[in-house]
Amino acid sequence: MKISLEHLTKKFPNRNRKEGGFVTAVNDFDFVIPDGKLVGLLGPSGCGKSTMLNMICGLEKPTSGRIYFGEDDVTDLPPENRGVGMVFQSYALYPHLTVRQNIMFPLENLKGKDKLTKAEMEEKVLEAARLVQIERLMERRPSEMSGGQQQRVAIARALVKKPKVLLLDEPLSNLDARLRLQTREEIRRIQRETQITTVFVTHDQEEAMSISDMIVVMEAGVLQQIGKPQEVYDDPVNLFVAKFLGTPAINVFEGEIRNGMLCIGDEAVLKTNLREDRRVWTGIRPEGFILQEDGPFSCEMIRMEVMGRDTSVVCRHPLCEAETVRAIVPTESKVDDDAERVRFALKPFKVELFDWDTRKRIRFETEE
Amino acid sequence: MSERNEFERIERSARTRRHVRLTITYILLGIWALVVLFPFYWMVLTSVKEYGAYNAEFYPKLYTLAPTLANYREAFTAVDLGRYFVNTLIFTLLTSGLMLVVTVLAAFAFSRLEFRGKNLLFTLFLALMMIPYELVIITNFVTITGLGLRNTFAGLILPSVTSVFYIYLLKENFELIPDELYKAAKVDGTSDLKYLLKVMIPITRPTIVTVMILKVIECWNSYVWPRLITDSPKYFLVSNGIQEIRENGFGRDNIPAMMAAVVVISVPLIILFLVFHKKIMEGVSRGGTKG
Amino acid sequence: MSENNRKAWLYLLPAILFLGVFMVYPLLDVLVYSLEEGYNFASQTYRGVGLFNFSYVLHDPYFMQAVKNTFILVIFTVPVSTGLALLIALGLNSIPRLKDFFQTVFFLPYVTNTLAVGLVFMILFKKTPYSDGFVNLLIEMLGGQPVDFIEGPYWAKMTVMSFYTIWIVLPFKILILTSALASVDQNLYKAAKVDGTSPFRIFRKITLPMISPMIFYLVITGFIGAFKAYSDVVAIFGTNLNAAGMNTIVGYVYDMLYGDSGGYPSYASAAALILFAIVLTITCINLLVSRKKVYHA
Numbered sequence: 001m002k003i004s005l006e007h008l009t010k011k012f013p014n015r016n017r018k019e020g021g022f023v024t025a026v027n028d029f030d031f032v033i034p035d036g037k038l039v040g041l042l043g044p045s046g047c048g049k050s051t052m053l054n055m056i057c058g059l060e061k062p063t064s065g066r067i068y069f070g071e072d073d074v075t076d077l078p079p080e081n082r083g084v085g086m087v088f089q090s091y092a093l094y095p096h097l098t099v100r101q102n103i104m105f106p107l108e109n110l111k112g113k114d115k116l117t118k119a120e121m122e123e124k125v126l127e128a129a130r131l132v133q134i135e136r137l138m139e140r141r142p143s144e145m146s147g148g149q150q151q152r153v154a155i156a157r158a159l160v161k162k163p164k165v166l167l168l169d170e171p172l173s174n175l176d177a178r179l180r181l182q183t184r185e186e187i188r189r190i191q192r193e194t195q196i197t198t199v200f201v202t203h204d205q206e207e208a209m210s211i212s213d214m215i216v217v218m219e220a221g222v223l224q225q226i227g228k229p230q231e232v233y234d235d236p237v238n239l240f241v242a243k244f245l246g247t248p249a250i251n252v253f254e255g256e257i258r259n260g261m262l263c264i265g266d267e268a269v270l271k272t273n274l275r276e277d278r279r280v281w282t283g284i285r286p287e288g289f290i291l292q293e294d295g296p297f298s299c300e301m302i303r304m305e306v307m308g309r310d311t312s313v314v315c316r317h318p319l320c321e322a323e324t325v326r327a328i329v330p331t332e333s334k335v336d337d338d339a340e341r342v343r344f345a346l347k348p349f350k351v352e353l354f355d356w357d358t359r360k361r362i363r364f365e366t367e368e
Numbered sequence: 369m370s371e372r373n374e375f376e377r378i379e380r381s382a383r384t385r386r387h388v389r390l391t392i393t394y395i396l397l398g399i400w401a402l403v404v405l406f407p408f409y410w411m412v413l414t415s416v417k418e419y420g421a422y423n424a425e426f427y428p429k430l431y432t433l434a435p436t437l438a439n440y441r442e443a444f445t446a447v448d449l450g451r452y453f454v455n456t457l458i459f460t461l462l463t464s465g466l467m468l469v470v471t472v473l474a475a476f477a478f479s480r481l482e483f484r485g486k487n488l489l490f491t492l493f494l495a496l497m498m499i500p501y502e503l504v505i506i507t508n509f510v511t512i513t514g515l516g517l518r519n520t521f522a523g524l525i526l527p528s529v530t531s532v533f534y535i536y537l538l539k540e541n542f543e544l545i546p547d548e549l550y551k552a553a554k555v556d557g558t559s560d561l562k563y564l565l566k567v568m569i570p571i572t573r574p575t576i577v578t579v580m581i582l583k584v585i586e587c588w589n590s591y592v593w594p595r596l597i598t599d600s601p602k603y604f605l606v607s608n609g610i611q612e613i614r615e616n617g618f619g620r621d622n623i624p625a626m627m628a629a630v631v632v633i634s635v636p637l638i639i640l641f642l643v644f645h646k647k648i649m650e651g652v653s654r655g656g657t658k659g
Numbered sequence: 660m661s662e663n664n665r666k667a668w669l670y671l672l673p674a675i676l677f678l679g680v681f682m683v684y685p686l687l688d689v690l691v692y693s694l695e696e697g698y699n700f701a702s703q704t705y706r707g708v709g710l711f712n713f714s715y716v717l718h719d720p721y722f723m724q725a726v727k728n729t730f731i732l733v734i735f736t737v738p739v740s741t742g743l744a745l746l747i748a749l750g751l752n753s754i755p756r757l758k759d760f761f762q763t764v765f766f767l768p769y770v771t772n773t774l775a776v777g778l779v780f781m782i783l784f785k786k787t788p789y790s791d792g793f794v795n796l797l798i799e800m801l802g803g804q805p806v807d808f809i810e811g812p813y814w815a816k817m818t819v820m821s822f823y824t825i826w827i828v829l830p831f832k833i834l835i836l837t838s839a840l841a842s843v844d845q846n847l848y849k850a851a852k853v854d855g856t857s858p859f860r861i862f863r864k865i866t867l868p869m870i871s872p873m874i875f876y877l878v879i880t881g882f883i884g885a886f887k888a889y890s891d892v893v894a895i896f897g898t899n900l901n902a903a904g905m906n907t908i909v910g911y912v913y914d915m916l917y918g919d920s921g922g923y924p925s926y927a928s929a930a931a932l933i934l935f936a937i938v939l940t941i942t943c944i945n946l947l948v949s950r951k952k953v954y955h956a
Contacts, residue, residue, distance in 0.1 A: 059551050080557025092548035096570040105566075106556035161556075393750045394757075400747060401764045403826070407779040408767070410793070414782070426790050474674035483667035493674075496682050502887060502909055503935055506692065506927050507685030509916055530677040560666065589772045591890045595898075596917050607774040607890075614778055615897060623782055630775040641770040645763050652769065653834050 001069050001083075001164035001197050003033040003056065008065035010051050010221075025051040027221040029065070033199065033214070038191045040208030040215040040229075041201045044244070048221040049201045050169060056199060057167050058082050069164060080109065082165070085158030085196075089170040091150045093142040093157075100138040103128055103157045110161075128156040131190060148179045155190065166191070168200035172207055184211050205245050209233065217241050234349075239359040242283045242352055248312070248328070252321040255282030255353070260367070262353070265319050269297045269346055273365045274353075280362060281354040288350025289313070289327035295345040299325050306331060315342055411634070415439050415627035422624050439628035448601060449629050452609030456633075459524055459594075459605055460587035464580055466529040471579070474530075475538035476564050480550065490539075497532045509596050519600045527593065534579050537654075541575045542568055578651030581644060588637055606633040692928035705925075712929035721914075722930060725906040731817060732824060732907070733885040740825045741877055744832035749862075751833070752840045762837065769830035777823060777894020784808035784819050784895075809896065816896070816905055823891055828884065832877050839873035840866070875949040879942060886938050889913070908934045 008029040011022040025048040033039050041049045054060040056067060058079035067075045074082050093102050103125045107116055116124070129135040132152040142150055151171065158166055171187060172180045188211045191198045202208050208215050209229040217224040217232065217240075225237045236242035242250050253264045257278050261268040264282060289297075291313070299315035302324060306312075313327040327344065348366040355362055414422065416435035443449050477483070478490055508527045517523030545568060553563045569576065591607035598604055604612060613629055641648055668675075692698065693713070697706035716722050747765065751758055768776070783793045786807040795805035806812065808819045843866060851861050867874075889909040892900060900906035901914065908930065914920050915927035 054551075057555060059554055078557070079555045084555060086552065086555045088548040088552055090546060090548050092546065092552035094549065094567055094571075096567075096573075105553075105558075109557045109562070157552075158555075390754065393754055397747065397750050397754070397761050401761060404764055404767055407776055407783065410783060411776075411779045423789055427796060428790060428793050470673040470677060473670045477667045477670035481663060481667040481670065483664045486667070489671070493678070496678060499682060499686060500883075500887070500935060500938065502912055502931050503689050504682055504685035506912070506916055506924050506931060507688040508681055510688075510924060511680070511685070526677070527681040530674050530681070532678070535674065585770055589774075591774055591893070592913065596913065607772060610772070610774050610778060611893065611898065626778060627782075630778055634771055634775050637770045637772065638767070641767070645766070648770065649762070649766055649834055652831065653838050 002035045003165060003197060003199070004068040005029050005031055005033075005056075006066045006068070008052075008055060008067065009063050010048070010055060010060065011063045024221050026055070026062075029218075029223050031216065031223065031226055033197060036195045036197055037213040038188065038198045038211060039200070040212035041199060041218065042205055042208040042215050042244070043203065043218040043224075045203055047219050049203075049218055051221075052218070053086075053167050053169055053199065053201050056165070057084050057086050083161070083163050084165045084167055085161060085163035087151075087154045087158045087166075087168040087171055089173060091142075091154040091174075093150055093153055095142050098139050098141055099129070099134060099145075099153050100125055102142070102153055103160050106157060106161050124160055125156075128160040131159065131193065132156045132186070146179075147175050148183055151175065151183055152186070155187070159190075159194065159196075163196065166194075166196045166198040168198065170202055171200055172202070172204070180207070187211060206247060209245065217244060219244075236352065237361050239281055239283065239354040239361075242354070242361075246285065248286050248326045249322075250283040250285050250352070251325045251327075253282045253284070253317065254319045254321070255280050262351070264297065264317075267297055270348060270351060271367045272353075273367055274362070279356040281356065281359065283352040283354065284346060285350040285352075286312070286326045286328040288347045289329060289344040290347065291327075291329050291333045291342070292345040293343060295343040297344045297346060298341050299344070301339055301342045313342060408634075411627045411630050414624055415631045417624050419622060419624050439624040440632070442622070442625040443628040443632060446625065447609065447613055447629070448604075449609060449613075449632060451602070452604050452606045453633065455603060456588060456605045458521065460584055462521065463525045463528055463587050464583045466525065467531060467534070467583055468576070468580060470530050471534045471538055472564070472569065472576070474535045475542055476560075476568065478535070478539045479542035480560070480564075480568075493532050493535065497536070505593065505596070508593075512597055517597075519598050519603045521603070523597050524594055524603070524605075528587075528590075531583075534583070537579065538572070538575065541572045545571055574647075578647060578654070581640070581648055582651055584640070585637060585648075609633070689928045689931060692925050693932050695925055698923075698925040712925045713933065716926055716929045716933065719926075721901050721906060722908075722911050724901075724904060725908050725911040728817075728820075728905060729886060729888065729907045732821060732888055733882060735817075735821050736824045736828070736885055737878060737881040739821070740828050740832060741874065741881060743825065744829055744836050744877070745874070747829075747833050748836035748840055749866075751837050762834075765833050766830045768827055769834075773827060773890050774894045777891055780819065780823050780826075781809055781895050786811070810903075813904065816903070819895060820892060820905065823895055824885065824888060827891055828881065832881070835873055835877060836870065839870040843869045871953045872949075875945070875953050879945045879949075882941050882945060883938055886934065886941070908937075 008026055009024070010026040011024050014021050014023050027048075029052065041052060043049045051060060055062050058074070058077060058081075062075065065075075066073055069082065079086075094105065097105065104121055107121045107124060110116060126135060129138060132155050134149060134152045134156060137145060137149060137153075142153070145153070151174075155168075155171075158168075168187070172183055175183055184207060187198075187200070200208075200212075212229055214226065215229050215232055216226050219240050225232050225241050227235075232241065233245045236245065239252070243252065256263045257272065257274050257276065257280060258268070259277070260272055260274060262270040262272055262274075262280070262282065299317045302314045302316055304311055304313055309331060310328050311331045311333070313329060315325050315327070316323075317325050353362040353364060354360060413430075413432060416437070416439070417432050418434060418436050418438065421432070421434065478486065478493075512518060512523045512527070515523075517526075549567060550563065553567060558566070589607065590605065591611075594603075594605045594608050595611070598608065601609075601612065610629060610633060613626055694708050694710070695705040696709050696711040699705070751761055751765075754761075784795075785792050786795055786805055786809075791799065791805045794808065799805055806815045808815045810816075847865050847869070848861065851865055856864070887909050888907045892905055892907055892910060896903040896905045898918070900910045901920070906914070912927045912930045912934070915923045915930060
């Protein structure tokens with residue numbers, strides 16, 4: 001099921017009565033989620049992504065704009081008539097019901113011609129339980145299960161009605177690190193098997209990048225960028241997206257274009273085809289540094305962190321926005337631990353420039 | 369060496385002092401337990417003493433060798449104790465049941481639904497908690513009399529089917545249920561009423577049971593309102609029945625039969641208490657007062 | 660939104676209806692009654708509006724007797740029951756075994772029918788031509804003179820009354836104080852012991868301040884409850900309390916309303932309002948004192 005959002009906007013009355021007015025949680029969202037894809041809705045806390053999800057689900061009504069499932073306008077439909085399944089951050093399992101009863105709960109609400117017999121329900125429940133591999137836990141209660149198992153039950157409950165759209169709100173945030181890796185593979189597998197269009201919300205970019213077919217980056221209620229994860233990472237449209245994606249994060253410096261040269265402080269680090277002299281935000285991905293004794297860019301060395309295959313060089317630069325600069329280099333490369341300064345050459349395609357005021361991407365070519 | 373002896377001596381005397389203190393504590397607690405239990409023992413004892421034998425005792429005996437159940441027969445035949453008992457049962461069940469419906473619905477609205485004027489209304493409700501019963505009972509008496517509901521169950525029950533305090537207690541408990549559960553139920557197409565019945569009530573069952581028990585105790589013991597509103601023995605509750613028995617029944621001196629009646633009306637609550645004593649005590653410490 | 664509004668009010672409707680009819684309206688009505696002079700219950704008419712009802716009540720010797728009885732009862736039972744409850748709670752918290760058993764036994768009076776057990780008390784204390792009664796026999800064994808506690812001298816009647824009231828209110832107070840004591844952080848005691856503090860000083864300086872909010876809560880509710888004493892008095896002395904000279908303020912209100920001397924809702928209202936004013940004043944004084952004396956965490 002394709003989901004189309006047209007000029008979707010949601011405003012809330014301001015909680016702070018003195019200030020009055022409205023807070024815009026989602027502002028003029030306009031995009032299409034293709035059928036059968038797994039889409040990650042990504043942004044920092046409070047950026048409006050949960051509001052977004054609630055509107056797709058039908059728990060909240062948009063202030064303006066329309067939502068279409070396929071060709072059907074579902075904007076004014078209540079959740080139960082939209083054919084959506086939702087998994088909540090805390091799983092929202094009914095504590096007094098067993099796994100079986102929890103999964104069966106949505107089926108018992110069906111009325112009229114959709115009403116199922118007891119046997120049909122049992123069968124559907126078992127089918128959903130099998131899909132998430134919890135058929136051996138059917139008589140347990142939520143409090144007798146691990147977080148990962150609860151998560152599976154929540155997914156089974158969301159899937160039991162065979163929804164056209166599956167929505168997940170921060171599905172992994174309540175799990176410990178090991179389970180998180182496991183569960184996100186699981187979500188990927190289930191989505192592949194069922195081919196249900198799935199939207200999940202997360203603030204963890206790694207999570208979103210690793211399993212999504214498509215990611216949607218938003219900030220302060222505004223859509224920033226949509227695309228395949230790698231595309232968005234390699235080609236961010238603005239400084240926010242560049243900074244939000246990637247761990248360790250991109251290093252941002254105050255830079256300047258002088259006579260076509262990208263300069264950071266006194267050092268001319270890259271020759272560009274930009275003719276106009278201007279100040280620019282300069283982003284360099286950690287993997288964009290090459291250790292080179294006569295490299296054009298130098299930093300004050302702090303320490304080395306060897307992490308197996310790679311080594312992280314932690315250093316300091318006065319024009320860097322952050323306290324430290326992080327460069328990732330292969331462990332084989334020779335670094336002098338005791339040196340006070342370290343010199344780098346830069347990989348041009350790992351360097352991204354952004355307008356000083358609008359923070360929009362400035363595209364450029366390098367020249368030799 | 370002498371130092372070691374000294375230490376042992378101190379140790380021993382401390383232990384002795386501890387023993388003495390504990391013994392005294394146990395004795396004092398035992399005495400109070402006796403004071404509490406004695407009236408119960410006395411009423412059971414007296415109720416099985418033979419009428420003639422009881423009246424012949426100038427020095428009441430602390431035991432009896434010829435227990436009899438004749439007084440119980442007397443209690444159920446000479447006055448309508450059975451009817452008082454059934455009346456109280458009906459009154460207690462209906463009042464508690466209705467109160468549960470009314471308070472749960474109101475608590476649900478306050479905790480789960482959004483509507484204009486919610487905070488103001490809730491504040492007004494809380495303010496009502498300060499109003500003493502004695503102030504409103506006068507008009508209620510007049511109202512119920514005016515409606516012609518004296519000597520009816522409706523008249524007995526209606527004024528006590530709401531309790532602001534229980535609404536408050538239930539609301540606080542309902543609010544502990546996470547929001548997401550409500551949203552999940554909404555996604556599944558659960559109506560508000562069904563959510564209340566199938567999710568909220570089962571989850572808060574311990575509190576609801578506590579509220580019910582407290583209300584049952586209150587109903588079983590209520591005296592003032594039933595006394596004002598009933599003068600026909602057909603509608604007497606046990607409290608009024610016992611007062612009636614005391615003043616007019618059996619003849620003033622049939623104490624054993626009186627005690628049999630007292631035992632009969634005390635037993636249900638004592639059984640309830642013995643079964644649920646943990647729950648009742650927990651519930652009372654959370655929000656009960658006597659009176 | 661408006662649909663939500665309607666639904667919410669629907670859920671609230673029963674509660675609002677009942678509270679409106681049996682709480683809010685009576686509250687306003689009682690003020691009206693108290694000001695209507697010469698109200699006739701049968702014809703529902705009145706002569707005029709004024710403060711006569713209050714002055715009548717305040718000049719009624721039965722009312723003054725009821726006020727006196729109530730005050731004696733309050734002044735005697737509240738401190739004694741609170742102190743006794745504290746002692747028992749301290750005892751309960753210091754014993755290693757049987758704590759649950761004692762707690763359960765001590766709580767028993769809470770769940771008993773006040774009227775029914777009152778009858779037992781009456782029998783225990785009563786002196787009849789056939790027998791001096793159990794309590795009097797104890798007194799005689801100890802070398803005293805038998806007294807009729809139920810129909811005898813005032814002080815004797817007051818003693819039974821107070822004793823029964825304490826017996827009735829103690830379970831609640833013991834329960835509250837026991838759990839308050841149990842919730843005091845045990846590390847405080849350990850710390851004090853390490854410093855070599857004497858047990859009495861520990862009690863004065865640690866235990867008492869830590870449970871003082873609960874003690875004051877009990878004092879306040881105790882005052883309010885004792886001022887409303889009625890059914891326990893009826894249990895012992897019967898419904899004709901004026902004749903026994905043992906009426907309470909609440910009893911006076913009900914007697915004015917109903918019964919042989921009843922039919923005067925105006926006097927009843929005035930008396931109820933006077934009671935409310937007394938209770939309110941005492942509660943405010945209590946709150947003021949507690950603000951100064953109670954330790955707030």
